[in-house]
Amino acid sequence: MLFYIIRRLFWLPVLLFVISFITFTLGTYGPGDPVVVMLGNKYTEEKADNLRESLGLNRPVLVQYFDYMSGALKGDFGESLRHRGRSVSSLLASKIWVSFQINISAMIVSLLLGVSIGYFIAHKQGTWIDPTIVTIFIISMSIPVMVSIPYLLRLSCLTLNLIPCSGWGGFWDLRMLLPAFALGIPGSCAFMRLMRASTLDVLGQDFIRTAHAKGLSEFTVNSRHILKNALIPIITLTSFSLSGMLTTSFIVERILGFPGVGNFLIESIFNRDYPVILAFTLIGSTVFVLANLLADILYAFVDPRIRYS
Amino acid sequence: MLKLLFQIIRLIIITMILLSILSCNGLIGEGTSEESSRVVNKELERDSDRGNVSNNNISTDENNLKEKSKTNKTPGKIAESKDKSILDLNLKSGGILRRLWSDPPTLDPHLSSDTTSSGIVVEIHSGLVSLNPQLEIIPDIAKSWEVSDDLLTYTFKIRNNAVFHDGKKITAKDFKWSFERASNPNTASPVADTYLSDIVGVDKVLEGITENIAGVKVIDDYTLQITIDEPKAYFLAKLTYPTAYVLDKDNVLNGGKNWADKPNGAGPFKIKEYKVGERLILERNQNYHLDPPKLDRIVMNLAGGQSMAMYENDEIDITGVGMLDLERVLDTNNPLSSEIVVAPPSFSISYIGFNINVNPFDDINFRKALTYAINKPLIAKEVLSDLVVPAYGILPPGFPGYNSDLKGLEFNPDLAREYLKKSKYADPESRDRIVITVPGSGGNIGIDLEVILNMWSEELGVQVEIQQVEWATYLEDLQKRKFQSFAGLGWESDYPDPQNFLDILFHSDSELNHGGYSNKVIDELIVKARTELDYNNRILIYQDIEQNLIDDSPWIPLWYQGERYVLLKPYIKDYFLTPMVIPKLRYVYIDKTE
Numbered sequence: 001m002l003f004y005i006i007r008r009l010f011w012l013p014v015l016l017f018v019i020s021f022i023t024f025t026l027g028t029y030g031p032g033d034p035v036v037v038m039l040g041n042k043y044t045e046e047k048a049d050n051l052r053e054s055l056g057l058n059r060p061v062l063v064q065y066f067d068y069m070s071g072a073l074k075g076d077f078g079e080s081l082r083h084r085g086r087s088v089s090s091l092l093a094s095k096i097w098v099s100f101q102i103n104i105s106a107m108i109v110s111l112l113l114g115v116s117i118g119y120f121i122a123h124k125q126g127t128w129i130d131p132t133i134v135t136i137f138i139i140s141m142s143i144p145v146m147v148s149i150p151y152l153l154r155l156s157c158l159t160l161n162l163i164p165c166s167g168w169g170g171f172w173d174l175r176m177l178l179p180a181f182a183l184g185i186p187g188s189c190a191f192m193r194l195m196r197a198s199t200l201d202v203l204g205q206d207f208i209r210t211a212h213a214k215g216l217s218e219f220t221v222n223s224r225h226i227l228k229n230a231l232i233p234i235i236t237l238t239s240f241s242l243s244g245m246l247t248t249s250f251i252v253e254r255i256l257g258f259p260g261v262g263n264f265l266i267e268s269i270f271n272r273d274y275p276v277i278l279a280f281t282l283i284g285s286t287v288f289v290l291a292n293l294l295a296d297i298l299y300a301f302v303d304p305r306i307r308y309s
Numbered sequence: 310m311l312k313l314l315f316q317i318i319r320l321i322i323i324t325m326i327l328l329s330i331l332s333c334n335g336l337i338g339e340g341t342s343e344e345s346s347r348v349v350n351k352e353l354e355r356d357s358d359r360g361n362v363s364n365n366n367i368s369t370d371e372n373n374l375k376e377k378s379k380t381n382k383t384p385g386k387i388a389e390s391k392d393k394s395i396l397d398l399n400l401k402s403g404g405i406l407r408r409l410w411s412d413p414p415t416l417d418p419h420l421s422s423d424t425t426s427s428g429i430v431v432e433i434h435s436g437l438v439s440l441n442p443q444l445e446i447i448p449d450i451a452k453s454w455e456v457s458d459d460l461l462t463y464t465f466k467i468r469n470n471a472v473f474h475d476g477k478k479i480t481a482k483d484f485k486w487s488f489e490r491a492s493n494p495n496t497a498s499p500v501a502d503t504y505l506s507d508i509v510g511v512d513k514v515l516e517g518i519t520e521n522i523a524g525v526k527v528i529d530d531y532t533l534q535i536t537i538d539e540p541k542a543y544f545l546a547k548l549t550y551p552t553a554y555v556l557d558k559d560n561v562l563n564g565g566k567n568w569a570d571k572p573n574g575a576g577p578f579k580i581k582e583y584k585v586g587e588r589l590i591l592e593r594n595q596n597y598h599l600d601p602p603k604l605d606r607i608v609m610n611l612a613g614g615q616s617m618a619m620y621e622n623d624e625i626d627i628t629g630v631g632m633l634d635l636e637r638v639l640d641t642n643n644p645l646s647s648e649i650v651v652a653p654p655s656f657s658i659s660y661i662g663f664n665i666n667v668n669p670f671d672d673i674n675f676r677k678a679l680t681y682a683i684n685k686p687l688i689a690k691e692v693l694s695d696l697v698v699p700a701y702g703i704l705p706p707g708f709p710g711y712n713s714d715l716k717g718l719e720f721n722p723d724l725a726r727e728y729l730k731k732s733k734y735a736d737p738e739s740r741d742r743i744v745i746t747v748p749g750s751g752g753n754i755g756i757d758l759e760v761i762l763n764m765w766s767e768e769l770g771v772q773v774e775i776q777q778v779e780w781a782t783y784l785e786d787l788q789k790r791k792f793q794s795f796a797g798l799g800w801e802s803d804y805p806d807p808q809n810f811l812d813i814l815f816h817s818d819s820e821l822n823h824g825g826y827s828n829k830v831i832d833e834l835i836v837k838a839r840t841e842l843d844y845n846n847r848i849l850i851y852q853d854i855e856q857n858l859i860d861d862s863p864w865i866p867l868w869y870q871g872e873r874y875v876l877l878k879p880y881i882k883d884y885f886l887t888p889m890v891i892p893k894l895r896y897v898y899i900d901k902t903e
Contacts, residue, residue, distance in 0.1 A: 032781030036788055038414075041800070042422055042499040043788055044820045054497040083585065084415060085566040091585055153615075157622055165622045166614025168587060257614025259586035270750070272781050 001300065008293050015289060016282060020072075023281045024065050027274045034081045034272035055081060068278065077279035082271045088279045092261070096283075099248040099260040101171045102179050107241070109184025114191025115234060119227065121192075122199035134193070141189040146251050149182045153255065166257030179252055194237055199230040232302050239298050243291035246284060403605055404899030406881065407625045409616050410609040412586055416569035418551035419491040422500045424890050427551050429609070431892040432591060434574040435598075436554040437465050437484065437533075438545055439892055442885035446545050450479055450555060450575060450598065451533075460540035467531040471598040473557045473573045481533040485525050487555045489514060492522060503803055504552040507537045507544050542844060543806050549891075550804075577602040577895035587612055591894075602895035617876075621645070626881050630874040632694055638876065650877045652886035654698075654870035656705045657801035658810075661745065661761075661865040662824045663794045669740035670794060674732035676862040680718045681725035682768040683865065688760050697868035703810055703855050705869045710807035712852045717859055717866075722768045729769050743773045747797035748783035757867065758796055787823050795823065796867075807851035811835065815858060826863040 035048050035057065052058040059067075071078055077088035117137075121130045156178065157165040163174045170176075202208065203226065211221045250262030261280070268276040300306045413426040418434045421427045431439075437451040448454075451465040471479040492501045492514040505511045509524030524536040537544055547553065560573035570583050577599070578591035591607040610625065620628040630638050630649070638645050663670035670676055685699035701717020704710050734740035747754050754775050765771045778786065786792060802809045813819055816835050817827040831854055838850040858864075877884060883896040 031785060032779070033785050034781075036784045037781045039499050040422070040784070041821065042503070043784075047497075047499055047502075050494050051497045051499075054495060079566070082414060083412070084417075084420070085569070086585065094584065095586060153618070158618060161622070164624050165618040166612070167610055167619075167624065168612050254613055255615065257610065257612040257619075259584075259612040263613065264586060270780055 001297075005293065005297065008289075008296075012286065012289050016285060019285050020069060020278060020282055021065070023278055024068070024274070025061075027272070027277060028061050028064075032272045034274065037271050038081070068275065072279065072282060077282075078275040080268075080273055080276050082268065082273040082276075088275045091264070092276065092279055092283070095259060095261040095264045096246050098168065098258060099253075099262065100245055102176070102183070102248050102252075102258065102260060103245040105171065105176050105180035106183035106187055107238075107245070109180050110187035110191055111234075111238065113185065114188035115195050115231070117188070118192040118195025119199050119230065122196045122203065122230075125200060130196075134196075137185075137189045137192055141186040143186070145182060145186075145249065146255070148186075149178065149252060149255050152178055152182055166255075168258050175256070179248075179256060179258070183248075183252065191234060191237065194233050195230060198233050199226060202226050202229045205229075232299075235302055236295050236299050239291060239295035242294070243288040246287055403603070405606045405608055406604050406627075406894065406897055406899070407608045408610070408627050409614065409619065409625050410589065410611055411613065412611050413589075416572065416580075416583075418554040418556065419487075419496055419498045419501065421551050427890045429589065429591075430551045430554075431576065431890055432578045432607070432894050433572055433576045433580060434551065434554040434556070435576045435892070436548060436551070437467075438548050440546075440549050442887055442891065442893060442896070444887065444889075444891070446549065454545075461537055463535045463537070463544070464528070465533045465535070467533060468598050469531055471575060472596050473560075473575050474579050474594055474596065475557075475573050476596060477557065477573075479555055479575055480530045481527040482530070483555050483558065484533050485522070485527050486558050488525050488553070489520055489522050490556065490558075490561065491552050493520060498552060500550070500552050500803075504547045504550045507539070507541055507547065509536045509538055540842065543804050547804055576892065578607065581606070585611070597895070600895065603898035604894060607894055620876055623878075626878045627884065628876050630876055632696060635694055635696075635874060638874070645876060648876050648879055650875045650886060652873040652875050653888045654705075654872055655801055655888045656708050656805075657799050657870050658700050658703060658705055659697075659796075659799040659867045660700070661758075661794060661796040661867060662792075662798065663863060663865075664790060664792060664824050665827075665863050666825050667741070667793055669732075669734040669743065672732050672734055673862060674728045675734050675740075676865075677718065678725045678728035678732060678769060679765060679771070680862055680865045681721045681728060682771075683761055683764055684720040685867070686720070688757050689868070689871075692756055692760055693868070695871060696873065697871045700866035700869045702859060703814075703864070703866055704807055704851075705802075708802065708807070708810075709805050710848045710851045710855075712855060715852070715856060715859065718862065725768055729771070737770075737772075741793070743771070744776050744793055745773060746776045746778055746783065746786070746792045746795045748780045749777050749797065750779050755797060788820075790823060790825050792823075807848065807855075808838065811851055811854050811858070812839065815854075815863070824863050828857070828861060831857055831861075 035051050035055070036043060038051065039047055049058070056064070056067075068078060075089065077092070080086050080088050080091055083091060117133060121133050124130045153165065156162045163177065167175065208221065208225055211225050216224075246261065247265075248258070248260045248262050250260075250266045252258070253260040253263040265277070265280055267273075268280075410428070411425055413421075413429050414423060415421055415426050416430060416433070418430045421430045435449050437449060437454075438446050439449040441447045450467055450471045452468045454463055454465045456463055465481075467479065467481055467484075469478070473479060488505060488508070488511075490496055491498055492505055492511050494515060494517045501511070502515055506515065508522060510519075510522045511524065513519050514522055524538075526534040526536075528534055555575055557573040560571075561568055564571060564573075570580065572580060575598070577594055577597045579594050580589070581592040582588070582590040588611055589609040591609075593602045593605055595601070610619075616625070616628040617630070617634050619625045637643060638649060640646060663676055665671055665676070685701075689695055689697050689699050698706070701719060702712060702715040704712070706713075729735055745758070747758065754777055758775065762773050762775070765773055783795075783797075787795060787798075800810065800814065812835050813821050815822055815826055815828075815831060817832050834850055834854045834857070838847050838854070841847040841850060859866075875886060880899055880901045882898050882900050885891075885893050885896065887893065
C-alpha cells in the first residue's frame with residue numbers, strides 16, 4: 001500500500017513538469033502578447049521594450065521558465081502581469097477559496113438530495129414513483145446553468161424579492177442558496193443514480209435476507225446493512241469530484257457576481273497573464289492527481305477486497 | 310492512461326463550451342460602468358479631452374471661479390441645474406454611494422491610462438490643477454499660477470494647507486519627485502510621454518539619460534516652476550491627468566509593491582478596504598484641502614453582476630442603460646423613466662480601417678465606392694437607437710478643430726456604383742477575397758457591421774467576410790499591420806488638440822497608423838501644423854488635413870458617440886455626468902428627505 005502511494009506520488013513532479021512546460025511553451029509561442037494588451041492604443045515599440053524589460057519578459061524563454069518554476073517550487077508563483085505588483089498566490093488564493101465554498105455548498109445539496117432520493121427510489125423499484133423521479137432529475141440535469149440561474153435569479157430576486165440580485169457575502173449569506181441549488185440539483189443526479197443502483201445491488205444480496213431472517217428491526221437492517229454498503233461507490237464518486245472543487249464556471253460567477261476563479265482565469269487568459277495561467281495549471285493538476293490518489297486509497301479502506309500492490 | 314485521456318477530452322469539451330458561451334459576454338457585462346452604455350473595447354476607452362480651455366487665465370484662484378467664462382460644452386443636464394450648489398458651501402454630509410465597478414488594472418496614478426483605473430485614482434490622489442464638472446480648469450493643490458509672457462514658464466503657488474492623507478504637508482519637492490518618478494523608464498508609464506513630454510527635460514528622463522527633469526524647478530517649499538518647450542494652449546489641461554499627480558515619496562518607496570493599495574494620497578477620499586475582484590470601499594478624507602467631501606463612503610462592487618437588475622433591486626445607485634433595456638426604461642409608463650439622466654458623449658470615433666497597400670484597398674475608387682454605399686443615418690436610427698451620431702469627418706463635434714463645413718462622403722448609391730465601375734477592381738475576379746477583422750471572442754460581431762456588409766452586398770454586389778480574432782491576438786496583428794481591413798476599434802482623444810487624432814493616426818511614420826496609410830501631401834501638412842505657433846492657423850491646417858483625408862478615404866468613419874442614458878437614484882444629488890473622468894464624487898451627497 002505504502003509503496004503504491006509512493007509510486008503514485010513519484011509521478012507527480014514528472015507530470016507537473018510536462019504540463020507546465022507545455023503550458024508555458026504554448027503561451028509564449030502562441031499568438032498574443034501581454035505587453036501589447038497592456039499598452040493598448042498607447043503602444044509604441046519603445047514603450048513595449050521598456051515594459052518588457054521591467055517585467056523581465058525580454059529574457060530567453062528557457063531562463064524565464066526555469067526562473068518561474070524554481071519560484072513555483074517554493075510556493076512563489078511570481079507577480080501577475082495584469083495586476084502589476086500583486087502576487088499570483090494572493091490573487092489566486094482568495095478566488096479559489098470563493099469557488100471552493102460555492103462548490104462545497106453545491107456538494108452538500110447534491111449529496112443530501114442524491115443519496116436520500118436514490119435510496120428512497122431504490123425501495124420503490126417497480127412502481128411509478130421510481131421512473132418519474134428519475135426522469136425529473138434527468139431533465140433538471142439537462143438544463144444548462146446559463147438558463148437555470150438567470151431564471152432562478154429573476155424569480156428569487158426580482159419577483160419574490162427574497163435575496164439580493166448579486167454580489168458575494170460569504171458562505172452563510174442568503175445569496176449562496178442560489179448556486180447551491182442551481183448547481184447542486186443537477187449535480188445530485190449522478191449521486192442519485194449511483195445510490196439507486198448500489199442500493200438495489202445490496203438489496204438483492206444474501207446477507208440482507210439473513211439480516212431480516214435474524215429478526216433485526218427494519219431500521220437496523222436499513223442503516224447498518226443496506227446504507228453502509230450502498231454508500232461505498234458514493235464515497236469514491238465524492239472524492240473524485242474533489243478535484244473539481246477549485247473551479248467554478250465563469251458563467252455562474254458572471255451572472256451572480258461572485259469573485260471566483262473562473263472569471264478571473266478567463267480574464268487572465270485573454271490578457272495573456274502567463275504567471276496566473278501557469279500557477280493555476282500547476283495547482284489544478286496537483287490537486288487532480290492528489291484527489292484521484294485519495295479516491296483510490298479511500299476505496300481500499302472502505303472495501304477490504306481491494307488491495308494495491 | 311485511459312482515464313487521463315478521458316479527463317483531457319472532458320477538459321477540451323468544457324473549454325469549448327465555455328468559449329462558445331463567451332458570446333453572452335457582451336450582454337452580461339453591458340452597462341457595468343455608467344461611463345459606457347455602448348460596449349466599446351474597454352482597453353480602448355481612454356479619458357477623452359480635457360475641455361476647451363484657453364490659457365487666458367493667467368492668474369486664477371478659487372475666489373474668481375464664479376467669474377470664469379463658461380465653456381461651450383455642457384456636461385449634462387444635472388450639471389447645469391446644480392451648477393450653483395458646488396459653490397455654496399452648504400455642507401450636507403453623510404451617506405453611502407453604491408456602484409458597480411470592475412477591477413482597476415492599476416491604482417498607481419502614474420500608470421493609469423484607462424477609465425476604470427482613473428475613475429478611482431482621481432478620487433484618491435490630486436495634482437496641481439483639476440477640472441470642475443463644467444470641464445474648466447480649477448486650482449487644486451496649487452492655489453494659483455502665473456504664466457510668463459512668452460507662455461513657456463508656469464509658476465505654481467502651492468496651498469500651505471494641502472496635506473497627504475496622513476497629515477504630512479505637500480511641498481514643491483513632492484511634485485518634482487513625482488514628475489521625475491512618472492517619467493522614469495523604470496516606472497514604465499504608458500502615458501508619461503503623452504502628458505508630460507511638453508516639459509523641458511522630460512524626454513531625457515524618459516530615455517533614461519538622466520533622472521532630473523531640468524524644466525521642473527523648486528523655487529521654495531510652496532513655489533514650483535515648470536518650463537515647457539513651446540507655447541501650448543493645452544498644457545495646463547494635460548496637468549489634470551493622473552500622470553501629473555503628486556505622490557508621497559515615503560509611501561511609494563517604503564510601501565512595498567502594493568503601496569498603491571494603501572496610498573497616502575492627497576485626494577478627497579481614502580481607501581478603506583480593497584479586495585481584488587470583490588469590493589473597494591473609499592471613505593472621506595477629513596484633511597482634504599478643498600471643500601470637504603460629503604459622502605461618508607463609496608462602496609464599489611467589483612465582483613460583477615447584472616447591473617440593471619441590481620439597480621432595480623436597489624443594490625446600486627447608478628447604472629448605464631444598454632440598448633436592450635433602453636426602450637423599456639424610456640417608456641413613460643415605467644417608473645424608472647423618471648430616474649433617467651442623459652450623459653454627454655465622449656470625444657471618440659469608431660471606424661473601419663483599410664490597409665491601403667493591398668488589393669483591393671490600394672484603389673481609391675474602390676474605397677470610395679464602399680464608403681458611399683453605407684447609409685449611416687439609417688443604421689444610427691433603426692439599428693443603434695440613435696445612441697450614435699453618423700460620422701463623416703474624423704474630429705468629433707465640439708472638439709477643437711471640428712469643421713462643420715467638412716465635405717463628407719454621404720450615402721449615395723449611384724455614386725457608389727459609379728466609383729465601383731471606375732475602379733480597377735470592378736470585376737470580382739480581379740480582387741482578392743475581402744476580409745474585415747474584428748476583435749472579440751465569439752458570437753456578436755457588432756450589429757452595425759452586419760448591416761453594412763448587407764448594404765455593400767445589395768448596393769454594389771460586393772461580398773465581404775468577417776473574421777473574428779480574440780482581443781490579444783487582434784492587437785498584436787494590428788500592430789504588425791497584418792489585416793487587410795479592420796473594424797471594431799475606436800479612438801478616444803487624450804487631450805483637446807487635433808494633433809491627437811490627425812497626426813497620431815495618419816502620419817506615415819506613426820506607429821498607430823495601422824492601415825499603413827502614407828500620403829506625402831498630408832505628411833507635409835502634418836509636420837507644418839506641428840510647428841505652427843498661431844493657434845488659428847494650426848486649426849486651419851488641421852481642417853485642410855482632415856478634408857484631404859476624407860477625400861482619400863483611408864478609413865470609413867462610422868460613428869461619433871451620441872448621448873448616453875444613465876439611471877440614477879433620485880436621492881443621489883450633485884452627481885455630474887461628464888464626457889471624461891474628473892474628480893467628482895466629492896460633490897455628491899445623499900438626500901432621502903424628498
